[in-house]
Each structure stands twice: as C-alpha cells, then as structure tokens.
Amino acid sequence: MRYNFDHVDRVAIKVSIYVILSFTIIYILSSIVNVIPEVCMIILNTFLYVLGVLKPLWIALIIAYLLYPISVWIKKGLFKEIIKRRRKKEQNGEEIKKKERFKTFVSVLVTYVLIISIITTVIIMGFVMIKGKLETTNLDSLISGTKNYMDETKVFLESNLKARLDASHLLSTDLKDKVTEFVQGIGNVGQVIFDFIINLFSGIMDNLISFMLALVLAFYIMVDLEFFEKIYKEGQRLILPKRYCNRINRFLIEVDGVVSKFIRGQLLDCSIVAAISIISLSIVGLEYAFLVGLFAGLANIIPYFGPFIGVAVAVVIGLLSPEPITALYALIVLGVIQQIDGNILVPRIVGQSVGLHPVFILLAVIVGIQFGLVGMILAVPTAGVVKLVVLKIVAARKRKLES
Known part of the structure; x- marks a missing residue:
C-alpha cells in the first residue's frame, strides 16, 4: 500500500519536526550544562597548579616591586657625582651602560644587605629577650601554671554561667546550648594556640625554599x-x-601610583605605631614589650581588624604574666595609640591614597578574609585598583553617550 503524501497534514509534520528539534536542543544544552562544572573545575585546578608552580616568581615580583624604590634611592645616594671628570658625550655608549649596570647591581646588593640586616637584628633581639626570660623562668612551671589558669577559668565560667542560664527564662534553649558550648571550648584555647603555632612554623618551613628562590629571582x-x-x-x-x-601602560602607571602610595603610607604608619607601642608597653612593664609592640605595629597593616589583633595579643600576654594588671595597662595604652593613629596619623600619612569610603574598605577586608592573611593585607589596594577600573569604564561610557 502506498501513502499519498498530498493528503498528509503538513502542519503535523512541521510540529513533529519542531518537537524533535526542541528535544534535541534541550538534550544538547543539558549535556553542556552538566559538563560545565567539570570543565570549570579542571580549568580552576590547572590555574591553581600553575600558580603553585610559579609561586617563587609571584613572590619575587612582589619583593622586587617593594624593594626597587629603595634600591633607586640608595643608588642616587651612593653614586651622586658632584664633579664629573668626563662628560657623558665623551664617553662610549657601551661604557655608560656598563657603569649604569654596575651602579644598579651595587645598589640592589646594598638594599638586600640593609633589609636582611634589619630583619636579622629584630630576630636576634627577640630571641635574646625570650632567652633571657626563659633563663629566669621555669618553663615547666610556666606551662603547668598556664594550664591550671585556663582550667580554673573554664570551671569558674561553667559553674557560674550554667546557674545563671538555668535561672534565666528569657533565653531560648538553643541559645543556652550555644553559650554553653562556647564556654566549654574556652578550655581548649591553649591547645588551639599551640596547634596554630605549630601550623605556622610548618607553613614557614614549607615555603622557605620558595622564598629563598624568590629572593634570588x-x-x-x-x-x-x-x-x-x-x-x-x-x-x-x-x-x-x-x-x-x-x-594599558597608562593604566598600569595609575595602578602603580595607587598601590605605591598605599604601601609607603602603610609602612610609615606601621613603623610609627610599632615604635610608640614598644616604648609605651615597656613603660607599663608588659613582658616581651618589644615583640608585642612590633607585632601590634605589623598587625596595623590590616585595616580595622589588625588593631584588635594586636591589642588581643598584648592582653593575653598581660594576663599570663605574674602581674595580670599589666593586661589592663596594655589595653589602655594600645587603645590610646590606636585612637591617635586613626584620627591623626592615618589621615595625614596614608590620607586618601586609595580614595575609598570606609564602608567599601571594610567590605574589601571582609572579602579578603576568605583568602587568609595575604588577602586581608592586599584587600585595600586591590579595592583601590577595582575602583580605578570602574571609574575608567564609567568615564568611557559617559564619553560614548555624549558623542
């Protein structure tokens, strides 16, 4: 039997073709969507692997960016020629290049020696201070005393807080349980701090080879x-x-201006805060005043959260000292220093280097927390660069609309 296609409903054929094509397209798109996460993970893992392999190079670029202005300043100071025996036009071009290369080499070498000497001096001073304290202190008694102090604090809080929570009818049961779990975790603070120190030194040792290679690069x-x-x-x-x-080159010059201003201002501000903190903590009699003050100055690099970290360390050191009242003195002293820094030093030294509103700075730091300590430090200059990009895009859009 032969079909007569003249009597076949052409509309039905078209609908059937559309339905088949639609299901085919949906199937292809769903397959692509299912593969996209895997492809993205492969690309991300490859990118992270390349970043890990090239870690010494990234560190080297950061070190070179930070130290090159110092080497230029040293070069100008070391090789400032008051009387020139020969004019440049009488010298060979190749000879001038060799002399400039030699000057650059010496200035970079002096920069390395200067920075390494400063870091070594600080480490030796801290080691001598800690060694002197350990020689006059029984380490076993210090550890056992700290443990007993933490245990007694835990028992005191649990006993008093539990009674108060049970007597309270305003708090929900879930909230009471959360508070109780938090207090019970206080007894593990010592172990947490110990694990943190171990992990910190392990991370330093793991990255030591990369850092040494980065110094050479x-x-x-x-x-x-x-x-x-x-x-x-x-x-x-x-x-x-x-x-x-x-x-691109003009944009990179502008980015360099924003980042370099921020770095110079932050380093100067942190140095001043560290010096004032060391002197003030030494006056109030806090143990390890030099190291604590230096840490408070370095922590000041992190906006908003850094000062709290420095104060917390000073208070903990004061509480664990033979005279716990020094914790209160340290809290007052560092609080006053941070007020002076926030209201006087930062506006004058750092100023409007990145030109960001405090709300955006805080949001940038919160985002940077997700990437660890380095993310918190780089959050503000990165936000400044993002702001620069956004302003350029907006300006280009305005010009396009006006034209």
Whole structure:
C-alpha cells in the first residue's frame, strides 16, 4: 500500500519536526550544562597548579616591586657625582651602560644587605629577650601554671554561667546550648594556640625554599629590570595594537601610583605605631614589650581588624604574666595609640591614597578574609585598583553617550 503524501497534514509534520528539534536542543544544552562544572573545575585546578608552580616568581615580583624604590634611592645616594671628570658625550655608549649596570647591581646588593640586616637584628633581639626570660623562668612551671589558669577559668565560667542560664527564662534553649558550648571550648584555647603555632612554623618551613628562590629571582629582576621591560614592551607590541598598548601602560602607571602610595603610607604608619607601642608597653612593664609592640605595629597593616589583633595579643600576654594588671595597662595604652593613629596619623600619612569610603574598605577586608592573611593585607589596594577600573569604564561610557 502506498501513502499519498498530498493528503498528509503538513502542519503535523512541521510540529513533529519542531518537537524533535526542541528535544534535541534541550538534550544538547543539558549535556553542556552538566559538563560545565567539570570543565570549570579542571580549568580552576590547572590555574591553581600553575600558580603553585610559579609561586617563587609571584613572590619575587612582589619583593622586587617593594624593594626597587629603595634600591633607586640608595643608588642616587651612593653614586651622586658632584664633579664629573668626563662628560657623558665623551664617553662610549657601551661604557655608560656598563657603569649604569654596575651602579644598579651595587645598589640592589646594598638594599638586600640593609633589609636582611634589619630583619636579622629584630630576630636576634627577640630571641635574646625570650632567652633571657626563659633563663629566669621555669618553663615547666610556666606551662603547668598556664594550664591550671585556663582550667580554673573554664570551671569558674561553667559553674557560674550554667546557674545563671538555668535561672534565666528569657533565653531560648538553643541559645543556652550555644553559650554553653562556647564556654566549654574556652578550655581548649591553649591547645588551639599551640596547634596554630605549630601550623605556622610548618607553613614557614614549607615555603622557605620558595622564598629563598624568590629572593634570588627578585635580585636578578631588579638588576636587569631594563632588559625585562624591553621584553615586555616588544611582546606587547607583537600581540596588541599600539593604541591599546598606550592605554594599558597608562593604566598600569595609575595602578602603580595607587598601590605605591598605599604601601609607603602603610609602612610609615606601621613603623610609627610599632615604635610608640614598644616604648609605651615597656613603660607599663608588659613582658616581651618589644615583640608585642612590633607585632601590634605589623598587625596595623590590616585595616580595622589588625588593631584588635594586636591589642588581643598584648592582653593575653598581660594576663599570663605574674602581674595580670599589666593586661589592663596594655589595653589602655594600645587603645590610646590606636585612637591617635586613626584620627591623626592615618589621615595625614596614608590620607586618601586609595580614595575609598570606609564602608567599601571594610567590605574589601571582609572579602579578603576568605583568602587568609595575604588577602586581608592586599584587600585595600586591590579595592583601590577595582575602583580605578570602574571609574575608567564609567568615564568611557559617559564619553560614548555624549558623542
């Protein structure tokens, strides 16, 4: 039997084709959607692996960025020629390049020696201070006394707090349980601090090789900076049109201005806070005043949260000392220093280096917490760069609308 296709409903055929095509497209899209997470994870893992392999290079670039301005300043100070025996036009071009390279090499070397000497001096001073305290203190009695102090505090809080919670009818049962769990966890604070110190030193030892390799790479990067700049510019011209190269270079100069201002201001501010904290904590008689004050100054790099961390460390050291009243003195002293820093030093020294509202700075730090200590430190300059990008996009959009 032969079908007569002239009598077949053409509308039904079209609908059938549309339905088949629709289901085919849906199936293909669903397959792609199911594969997207796996592809993204592969790309992310590959990116993280490359970052891990190139970790010494990233660290070297950061070190070179931080130390190069110092080396330039040292170069100007060391090789300032008051009387020139020969004019530059009488010198050979190759000879001038060799002399400039030698000056750069010496200035970078002096920079390394200066920075390493400062760090070594601080470490030795801290070690001598701790060693002197340990020689006059029985370490076993200190550890056992600290443990007993934490246990007694835990028992006191549990007994008193439990009675008060049971007598309270305003709090819910879930909230009472949460408070009780929190108090019970106080007894484990000593173990938590010990584990943190162990993990910190383990992380330092794991990254020590990468850091040493980064120091070597940073040295060569600073010495041969002109060579690497030449490679960058030539590669940029091969990949991008000239107008885009100029835009990118101008943008990078602006980014460098924002970041360098922030770094210089923060380092100066932290140095002043550290010096004042060391002197003040020494006056009130806090043990390890030098190390605690130095830590308070370094913690000041982290906006908002850093000062609280420095104060917390000083209070804990004071509570564990033979005279717990020094914890109150340290709290008052560091509180006054932070008020002076926040209202006088930061506005004048750091100023509007990134030009961000305090709300955005706080949000940036909260986001940076997700990436650890480095994220908290880099949160503000990163937010400043993001602000610069957004302003450029908005300005370009306005120009386009006006034209």
